[in-house]
Amino acid sequence: MLKPISLAVALSLSTAATGSAATVLSDSFDYGATTFTNAADSVFGGNWTTSGGTVDYLATGSSFGSLCRGTGGCVDLDGSSGNAGLFSTVASFAAGTYTLAVQLFGSDRGTTESVMISLGSWNTTISGILSAADVSQSFTFATTGGVLSFENAGGDNVGAVLSAVTLDSVATVPLPAGGLLLLGGLAGLAGLRRRARAA
Structure with a gap:
């Protein structure tokens, strides 16, 4: 399950930064x-x-x-x-x-x-x-x-x-704060899944 999460993080990074x-x-x-x-x-x-x-x-x-x-x-x-x-x-x-x-x-x-x-x-x-x-x-x-x-x-x-x-x-344009929160949330989900598997 970690691969899809990593992919989601990469997609989020690539689409969050735009040019003006x-x-x-x-x-x-x-x-x-x-x-x-x-x-x-x-x-x-x-x-x-x-x-x-x-x-x-x-x-x-x-x-x-x-x-x-x-x-x-x-x-x-x-x-x-x-x-x-x-x-x-x-x-x-x-x-x-x-x-x-x-x-x-x-x-x-x-x-x-x-x-x-x-x-x-x-x-x-x-x-x-x-x-x-x-x-x-x-x-x-x-x-x-x-x-x-x-x-x-x-x-x-x-x-x-x-x-x-x-x-x-x-x-x-720098990555918006909302994007950073999304990345933090995805990392938290990954940690919870790892903990659930270990239990």
């Missing part, structure tokens, strides 16, 4: 009505920085704004200098488990793009981003923490276009 998510970053790149080629970090409201090259900020309704989707602006990840920059958050994120949702699409300029995304110990590359082909993907992963970065492969001033980013931190 809190959004730690959400950006639809709505930073004004003016397009900036080789955009300075200040264009992005102190939220993003570019190193080792450039990116362009494209505002909907302005020059090159037709490359954006939706109502906000977007970021051409291969800036007009022809040297794609590493586009990173200013904020650094703690080690933990995250869900990342990104919207990338082709530039409508006849190129196929590849973008590496990284956060701490985690990274992935999205390849084959075609003109006008939206790529909306979500990932769940564990990381040692750090900044979130996007880097377009190539250097021809025509890059993949980033239109939205959401990063959620997934926290583990």
Whole structure:
């Protein structure tokens, strides 16, 4: 009879702990009505920085704004200098488990793009981003923490276009007190059964 009780305890432990998510970053790149080629970090409201090259900020309704989707602006990840920059958050994120949702699409300029995304110990590359082909993907992963970065492969001033980013931190909810009481009760039952068998 001990095996079923042990199984019940294991099931109770596995189902009692659940996860909840809190959004730690959400950006639809709505930073004004003016397009900036080789955009300075200040264009992005102190939220993003570019190193080792450039990116362009494209505002909907302005020059090159037709490359954006939706109502906000977007970021051409291969800036007009022809040297794609590493586009990173200013904020650094703690080690933990995250869900990342990104919207990338082709530039409508006849190129196929590849973008590496990284956060701490985690990274992935999205390849084959075609003109006008939206790529909306979500990932769940564990990381040692750090900044979130996007880097377009190539250097021809025509890059993949980033239109939205959401990063959620997934926290583990501790086992509730009721679950601990249930475990104590099951252990007590096991002890009573053992005592009854011995008598």
